[in-house]
Amino acid sequence: MSDCIFCKIAAKEIPSSAVYEDENMLCFKDINPAAPVHLLLIPKVHFDSLAHAEAGHETLLGKMMLKVPQIAREAGLSNGFKTLINTGKGGGQEVFHLHIHIMGTPA
Numbered sequence: 358m359s360d361c362i363f364c365k366i367a368a369k370e371i372p373s374s375a376v377y378e379d380e381n382m383l384c385f386k387d388i389n390p391a392a393p394v395h396l397l398l399i400p401k402v403h404f405d406s407l408a409h410a411e412a413g414h415e416t417l418l419g420k421m422m423l424k425v426p427q428i429a430r431e432a433g434l435s436n437g438f439k440t441l442i443n444t445g446k447g448g449g450q451e452v453f454h455l456h457i458h459i460m461g462t463p464a
């Protein structure tokens with residue numbers, strides 16, 4: 358997906374403020390934050406949305422979901438946080454590479 362902005366961020370072709378990275382995923386600050394802490398967690402592999410996830414993504418999605426609370430904690434969201442996955446145009450999705458929004462206010 359050479360024209361995918363989040364693939365380019367994952368490949369470091371476009372800079373981002375990363376807060377977590379491993380071999381499967383990257384988490385970085387949203388460029389237009391809607392909360393004091395607003396992070397985006399993406400898989401390094403491209404798929405358009407949650408509606409495009411397949412059985413082969415099961416382990417990856419599980420790892421991402423389990424990583425969310427750790428990332429939130431390390432971002433200072435010890436009191437709790439919101440997660441959001443917009444799916445499709447009707448769901449408000451603007452960037453068509455799956456991402457989990459992690460949002461909140463540090464305690």
Ligand code: 5GP
Binds near residue numbers: 387450452
């Ligand atoms: P969506 O509406 O697709 O769920 O959310 C896309 C999010 O990506 C938006 O909150 C937007 O601010 C963020 N975003 C779009 N382009 C960039 C970018 O180039 N860098 C970063 N860090 N965030 C981006």
Ligand code: ZN
Binds near residue numbers: 361453
């Ligand atoms: Zn992509």
